[in-house]
Amino acid sequence: xxxxxxxxxxxxxxxxxxxxxxxxxxxxxxxxxxxxxxxxxxxxxxxxxxxxxxxxxxxxxxxxxxxxxxxxxxxxxxxxxxxxxxxxxxxxxxxxxxxxxxxxxxxxxxxxxxxxxxxxxxxxxxxxxxxxxxxxxxxxxxxxxxxxxxxxxxxxxxxxxxxxxxxxxxxxxxxxxxxxxxxxxxxxxxxxxxxxxxxxxxxxxxxxxxxxxxxxxxxxxxxxxxxxxxxxxxxxxxxxxxxxxxxxxxxxxxxxxxxxxxxxxxxxxxxxxxxxxxxxxxxxxxxxxxxxxxxxxxxxxxxxxx
Amino acid sequence: xxxxxxxxxxxxxxxxxxxxxxxxxxxxxxxxxxxxxxxxxxxxxxxxxxxxxxxxxxxxxxxxxxxxxxxxxxxxxxxxxxxxxxxxxxxxxxxxxxxxxxxxxxxxxxxxxxxxxxxxxxxxxxxxxxxxxxxxxxxxxxxxxxxxxxxxxxxxxxxxxxxxxxxxxxxxxxxxxxxxxxxxxxxxxxxxxxxxxxxxxxxxxxxxxxxxxxxxxxxxxxxxxxxxxxxxxxxxxxxxxxxxxxxxxxxxxxxxxxxxxxxxxxxxxxxxxxxxxxxxxxxxxxxxxxxxxxxxxxxxxxxxxxxxxxxxxx
Numbered sequence: 001x002x003x004x005x006x007x008x009x010x011x012x013x014x015x016x017x018x019x020x021x022x023x024x025x026x027x028x029x030x031x032x033x034x035x036x037x038x039x040x041x042x043x044x045x046x047x048x049x050x051x052x053x054x055x056x057x058x059x060x061x062x063x064x065x066x067x068x069x070x071x072x073x074x075x076x077x078x079x080x081x082x083x084x085x086x087x088x089x090x091x092x093x094x095x096x097x098x099x100x101x102x103x104x105x106x107x108x109x110x111x112x113x114x115x116x117x118x119x120x121x122x123x124x125x126x127x128x129x130x131x132x133x134x135x136x137x138x139x140x141x142x143x144x145x146x147x148x149x150x151x152x153x154x155x156x157x158x159x160x161x162x163x164x165x166x167x168x169x170x171x172x173x174x175x176x177x178x179x180x181x182x183x184x185x186x187x188x189x190x191x192x193x194x195x196x197x198x199x200x201x202x203x204x205x206x207x208x209x210x211x212x213x214x215x216x217x218x219x220x221x222x223x224x225x226x227x228x229x230x231x232x233x234x235x236x237x238x239x240x241x242x243x244x245x246x247x248x249x250x251x252x253x254x255x256x257x258x259x260x261x262x263x264x265x266x267x268x269x270x271x272x273x274x275x276x277x278x279x280x281x282x283x284x285x286x287x288x289x290x291x292x293x294x295x296x297x298x299x300x301x302x303x304x305x306x
Numbered sequence: 307x308x309x310x311x312x313x314x315x316x317x318x319x320x321x322x323x324x325x326x327x328x329x330x331x332x333x334x335x336x337x338x339x340x341x342x343x344x345x346x347x348x349x350x351x352x353x354x355x356x357x358x359x360x361x362x363x364x365x366x367x368x369x370x371x372x373x374x375x376x377x378x379x380x381x382x383x384x385x386x387x388x389x390x391x392x393x394x395x396x397x398x399x400x401x402x403x404x405x406x407x408x409x410x411x412x413x414x415x416x417x418x419x420x421x422x423x424x425x426x427x428x429x430x431x432x433x434x435x436x437x438x439x440x441x442x443x444x445x446x447x448x449x450x451x452x453x454x455x456x457x458x459x460x461x462x463x464x465x466x467x468x469x470x471x472x473x474x475x476x477x478x479x480x481x482x483x484x485x486x487x488x489x490x491x492x493x494x495x496x497x498x499x500x501x502x503x504x505x506x507x508x509x510x511x512x513x514x515x516x517x518x519x520x521x522x523x524x525x526x527x528x529x530x531x532x533x534x535x536x537x538x539x540x541x542x543x544x545x546x547x548x549x550x551x552x553x554x555x556x557x558x559x560x561x562x563x564x565x566x567x568x569x570x571x572x573x574x575x576x577x578x579x580x581x582x583x584x585x586x587x588x589x590x591x592x593x594x595x596x597x598x599x600x601x602x603x604x605x606x607x608x609x610x611x612x613x614x615x616x617x618x619x620x
Binding site: 006007008009010011013014015017018021022023024025026028029032039082086089090092093095096098100101102103104105106107108109110111112113114115117118119121122127129132176180181184185188234238240241244245248261264265268269274277278281284285288289292293 | 332335336338339342343345346347348349350352353356364365367432433435436438439440443445448451454455458459460461462463464465466467468469470471472473475488489491492494497521522523526547550551553554557558569570573574577578585588589592595596599600603604607610611614615
């Protein structure tokens with residue numbers, strides 16, 4: 001059917017760019033991860049698996065994986081859960097549903113770096129609005145809560161600069177930023193659940209709302225959930241803006257917020273240690289690709305109900 | 307929570323709920339949603355409010371949302387040796403003018419527009435013909451190319467920033483507009499999306515165009531492009547939002563040269579040298595950078611939500 005060779009003119013540029021911009025870098029990262037390359041050096045010294053064994057043994061990288069997984073395993077369940085919760089609530093209420101939707105979606109639109117700076121300000125230990133608001137609650141019934149009484153007596157946490165709170169605070173901002181996105185995807189999923197299914201479930205004896213959710217809504221949202229979970233994983237693995245804004249050097253108190261993207265940035269760009277940066281890149285890519293492959297497998301395997 | 311959540315989404319209880327003016331479930335629902343909305347809005351409130359207030363009001367947390375707007379003394383202006391009476395400034399005017407004076411914010415905004423527009427333009431230029439060929443032309447290797455597109459969808463560009471940075475550095479392209487644009491010139495997602503869309507365009511339309519003697523090239527731009535406007539618009543929103551807000555990539559390839567800073571970099575730089583007096587102007591800068599997309603979003607919500615969640619269509 002192709003009358004001309006036009007198609008190669010059409011596909012060619014995209015093909016070329018795909019190879020050069022997306023595939024070649026993976027190969028380069030793979031190669032460099034076995035070297036001690038740094039920019040400006042004429043040749044790269046081959047070190048075999050040294051970089052990888054460093055990643056697996058040194059405490060810095062142990063902290064890196066710790067911080068990354070802590071972040072990811074807080075942000076993913078919470079942003080998916082809150083996204084679903086918000087979607088169910090909004091879907092079931094008729095008044096103001098568009099207003100809530102708009103508000104919850106705002107953080108998705110706003111530049112995260114700007115909002116990170118604002119959050120840092122809001123969480124400032126003394127002049128921040130968060131601790132000031134908490135102080136207002138002192139002397140009320142809230143003091144019956146041990147943590148709160150402790151805060152009133154000895155000062156509330158310094159959040160971003162406290163090594164026990166830092167990673168959770170950064171994760172909270174991640175949830176704040178991301179759950180509106182998941183909510184919108186769930187809302188789209190909810191509108192596509194056929195109403196007849198609820199009738200059918202009721203006839204089959206699904207009396208309570210929980211039964212309807214368990215038997216109809218949740219299974220029908222299966223494909224949405226698989227997608228939402230995957231994209232939340234990938235997005236939260238890539239966290240960088242907030243970490244760099246709060247901790248331009250070193251990855252937070254006791255390196256407790258030293259996430260992978262920041263580690264790549266610090267090692268490779270700031271310190272010109274390309275070898276180790278490349279090795280972290282390879283590990284990172286492996287994680288992300290594995291997740292997406294699992295997602296596709298799930299999509300093909302078991303979530304097709306409709 | 308789930309119990310009340312779903313009570314009105316089920317048909318039978320909707321009827322019941324309609325009968326009541328006031329329902330505990332409904333009230334609880336709104337209470338939860340309003341609480342959530344307050345937390346979500348908190349930083350926006352802080353940002354806009356502080357961009358309106360004087361340094362003293364920020365430090366002492368007084369003045370409500372708008373601040374008293376009483377003129378205060380600009381210490382920097384006094385230091386320059388000007389008369390004190392000339393140095394009295396209204397907070398809101400001080401904050402927003404300082405935002406533009408202290409750093410070349412207009413330049414940053416312009417850079418942001420140049421970069422996001424070029425990225426989108428090049429992405430369409432590359433992706434559209436490829437998507438057309440993949441959807442409507444039969445040629446040897448088509449399945450392989452499409453397979454490659456599907457594979458490339460797995461690769462987050464941020465994750466391969468390091469090798470891309472090395473490649474650009476070797477070409478001497480760091481600290482240029484090219485460095486900001488090139489890595490994003492190929493959008494496999496754009497190709498995928500457009501291909502899916504073109505699949506739905508009837509072959510007859512294309513055959514008719516061919517009968518009329520149109521070249522394949524003009525079919526793309528004169529026949530396919532107009533049909534693809536809704537999808538293209540959604541993709542534009544997706545692309546512009548991602549790159550206007552992107553901080554990671556500019557941070558890596560732009561080092562030092564302020565004239566190439568995108569808005570997020572400019573704001574970050576501002577934060578780096580902010581002291582007590584500058585929180586107001588810093589918040590003003592943040593507001594200015596965040597405002598264009600937020601305003602556009604509020605005007606065309608449906609389109610934006612469609613565009614941003616496009617990736618959900620896979």
